[in-house]
Amino acid sequence: MNKISQLLIEYxxxxxxxxxxxxxxxxxxxKITTFKKYPKNTVLVQEGEYCQSLFIIKKGLLRRYTLHEGKDITLEFALEDDFIASIYSIITGRKTVDxxxxxxxxxxxxIQVEDMKKLNIDSQKSLLIGQELRNNYFLKLENRILSLQNDSAKKRYADLVANQPTIIQRASLGQIASYLGMTQENLSRIRRMVKD
Amino acid sequence: MNKISQLLIEYxxxxxxxxxxxxxxxxxxxKITTFKKYPKNTVLVQEGEYCQSLFIIKKGLLRRYTLHEGKDITLEFALEDDFIASIYSIITGRKTVDxxxxxxxxxxxxIQVEDMKKLNIDSQKSLLIGQELRNNYFLKLENRILSLQNDSAKKRYADLVANQPTIIQRASLGQIASYLGMTQENLSRIRRMVKD
DNA sequence: ATTCCTTTTTGATAAATATCAAAGGGTTTG
DNA sequence: CAAACCCTTTGATATTTATCAAAAAGGAAT
Structure with a gap:
């Protein structure tokens, strides 16, 4: 059993x-999985690319973002043992916007998702895995919608602290603020209020 | 070919x-699909039920909503030839919260999703359909998040008018307002502004 | 039409959030 | 060390949105 199998199993x-x-x-x-190290602030995927890659994070922190009316908007953070991908591009086969x-x-x-088709494996099994990944993702998105739809900025920040506390330390204020749908000035003030 | 097959094909x-x-x-x-008519304001699914039903709408308008801190919050509208379901309950097997x-x-x-397992059909095919349904749903949710995260109330309303104009006429102000993440007073004022 | 009920609009005000500008605090780099 | 840079905080103000209360507008039933 090679190193990559090992890492996959752990994941x-x-x-x-x-x-x-x-x-x-x-x-x-x-066979179709590669292991790579990247320094901080490396852009792995760019708007306009056809991106079928699935990134499973063994160490570090990644961010998916988009340019919405010129502004850098964080869509997602992904930590150790999360995965991240431009799912839009994988699903539609179009160029990614992220x-x-x-x-x-x-x-x-x-993992290049398109490579999975070439494998000599039970296709039913890989469909089931895909299904499960989609299900998990769906639950995340629903919660995120409910939060953005109804909660105050203060509440959204508090929930992030409760659910993904390490992100608060590891990402920059501006990146977190856009993820939470507020300005960084507002987040800065909220953070101060909460501390005291 | 019976009536239900016909309707399924159309869908x-x-x-x-x-x-x-x-x-x-x-x-x-x-075989596992039933056709039903319901009058206006019928509750088909209630919080606390185990709901594995998928509703394909041939006529009319349905709404999925939840009680978030006591408030009625619209999560989704579904028109003719959409489907609607408590996907949370289908995925997790838990009681629905919607x-x-x-x-x-x-x-x-x-269609009772659990019944699909009993069918004498190519399970790969049904997995692929499930995959496609999930994909479509995912794209909807991503757009919704981007809108709630970044756009002003005015913009969110304008987008709804552009993308689902009939809902504006067919659902009540309060139901639409909660869907857009604002109060109905605010929506009422926005609507007036836009008209003039 | 009259009553009753629900939904929508309006008004006054308060609270939340954004915007713009500047100052402060680190860190890196020459 | 100073300069340059980036990120964060702070301040003043404007804008957006929510809240609360009441009036107006529709619908359905009698």
Missing amino acids: LRVSSISFELDEHFLRELS FIQTLEDSEVLI | LRVSSISFELDEHFLRELS FIQTLEDSEVLI
């Missing part, structure tokens, strides 16, 4: 995927 | 599903 154990994957499947999957960058020195596993 | 043709379904598949699917109601006299096809 599957830690992540919310409830699947038991057999050795054969893992061996096949590891960027993905590292916010820290990071180590990732990269 | 598949009109909706964004890019699938060609063979007769066998349709015949099987129609309600689904008709806003007009409506006609729907109902």
Whole structure:
């Protein structure tokens, strides 16, 4: 068993995927998986690219963002044992409208989704995994919508502190503020209020 | 070919599903599909139920909503040839936290997702359909997030008018306002401003 | 039409958030 | 060390949005 299989197994154990994957499947999957290290602030994916890559984060912190009317808007943070991708591009086959960058020195596993079709594996199994990934993602998005739709800026910040406390320390104020749908000045003031 | 098959075929043709379904598949699917009419303001699904139903709307308008801190919050509208469901409950198998109601006299096809497992069909095919439904849904949610995260109330309203103009006429002000994440007083004023 | 009920609009005011400009605090770099 | 840079904080003000209360406008039933 090679290093990449090992890392994949670790990922599957830690992540919310409830699947038991057999050795054969893992061996096949590891064939199309690469392991890479990137320094802080590296842009892995850029607007306008056709991006079918799935990044599984073994170490570090990544961010997906877009330019909405010229402004840099954070769409998503992804920590150790999360994955991140331009799902829009994977689904539609069109050029991505997002960027993905590292916010820290990071180590990732990269899987080209299109390569999965070439594997000698049970296609049903990979469909089921895809289904589970989509399900998890969906639950995240629904919560995010409810929060943006109804909660005050203060509440949204408090929820982020409660649910993803390390992001507060590891990302910049502006990146967090845009993720929460507010200006960085407002977030700065909220943060001060909460501290006291 | 019975009436339900007919309706299913129509749905598949009109909706964004890019699938060609063979007769066998349709015949099987129609076995577990029922057709029902409901008068306006009927609650089809209630918080606390285990709900595995998928509603395909042939006529009318439905709304999914939840009680968030006591307030009625619209999560989704669904028109003719949309589908609507408590996807949370389907995914997690837990009790739903949402309600689904008709806003007009409506006609729907109902499929119990759990029944699909019993069908004598190519399971790969049904996985692929599920995948496509999830993909479409995902794209909707991403747009919704971007809008709630960045746009002003005025812009959110304008986008709704542009993208789902009939909802403006068919749902009540309060239902639309909560969907857009604002108070109904604010929406009332915005609407007046836009008219002039 | 009259009553009753619900929804929408309006008004006055308060609170939340954005904007713009400048100052402060670090860190890196020459 | 000073200069340059980036990020964060602070201040003053404007804008947006929410809140609360009441009036107006529609609909449905009698």
